[in-house]
Amino acid sequence: MSFPRRVDAVVFDMDGLLLDTETVYRAAMIEAGSVFGVEFTGATYAAMVGKTTPECGVMLQGLYGESFPVRAYYERVWADVEDLLAAETRLKAGVVEILDYLDDLGLPRGIATSNGLPAVEKYLGRFDLLRRFNAVVAHQDVTRHKPNPDPYLLAAERIGVDPLHCLALEDSHPGVRAAHAAGMMTVMVPDILDPNEEMHDKCIHIAESLHHVMELLKAST
Secondary structure, three states: OOOOOOOOEEEEOOEOOOEOOHHHHHHHHHHHHHHOOOOOOHHHHHHHOOOOHHHHHHHHHHHHOOOOOHHHHHHHHHHHHHHHHHHOOOEOOOHHHHHHHHHHHOOOEEEEOOOOHHHHHHHHHOOOOHHHOOEEEOHHHOOOOOOOOHHHHHHHHHHOOOHHHEEEEEOOHHHHHHHHHOOOEEEEOOOOOOOOHHHHHHOOEEOOOHHHHHHHHHHHO
8 A cells, every 4th residue: 555544635735846936936036136135045945945935034034134125035036936937837747647637536636835825826827727626725824834734734624634534745844744744644746855854754655756646646546
């Protein structure tokens, strides 16, 4: 058996898991750093993956001083992100295939993301994918965000499935911590962050891609 319990639903993260957006966000933040006279590195971005924008703002002021203009910085970042994603928003490999397979199985699915609902609607809407999810939990839906379990617990509640019988798919360390804390069977599909020892301990599997996750599901059904 690939999973220790029956899988009755699947909950997906969005950025870096469904959408190939993390590299876009990273490039925009590095470029904006140069505009504002600071060195924003890939390592700094890696430390922010899975965190909310306000949390990242606190980190920026910790790095660059209390006077660092977080709001203006993010206005520049999001303008660049919009330009980049308007030119090319890409799905991660295997997204359509795994959703088709879940349709075949009749399994409900949801999204638990730290991003805002407008971004979910905009980016997934470009691929007509939003209708393929039974529930969406976005930034404004919870007061405690990843790595707290609240986004995943609310997603399970909205889907109507016990968290113990939900499979959670994540690419970030905070996301894995959140899903694991919610009691879900957690699989990490790494994007720009490699799994460390903690991730191996908290995950049922470390998958190479969503295609790999689909194979794990097939082995369980």
